[in-house]
Amino acid sequence: MYQLNLSPLNLAKYGIQSMASAVMDTTRLSQMFAKIAHCYAVARLGLDSFTPILLDHILRPEGHPWHFVGGGTDAPSASGALHEIGCEIDAGGTRYIIVRLRLFAYLGAPEYVIVTGELAANMRPLESLKGFDFVGPQGG
Secondary structure, eight states: OOOOOOOHHHHHHTTOOOOOOOOOOHHHHHHHHHHHHHHHHHHHHOTTSEEESOHHHHHSOOSOGGGTEEEOSSOOOOOSSSEEEEEEEEOSSSOEEEEEEETTGGGTOOOEEEEEEEEOTTOOOOGGGSSEEEESOOOO
């Protein structure tokens, strides 16, 4: 539950008599990001190319999803694409598959970073994974 800390006196000063605020279920949001990232990794790398780490979170909203689903630190500017999604391998020790996701990138939406799984030992990281795939119309 969020407390907006708005006093009725301050609201009345601007002629505001009532106010409603949307509630966001961050667990469901992280499940949606996890599903998108998992499916993207399977499509790009193949089902047997990695050990998924998000399946429990996708199927049962338990545990600590924010260990694997989070936001980037940059504030990217708007792009010409509807959505952006990309995949990379973090080669620092354990080879994690990291999916970067921007829904509604054309509005300047934030980037989410999802640790999707661990690359199988027999798989080599592909240079072609660098960068983004763009979904939707792109500006020219």
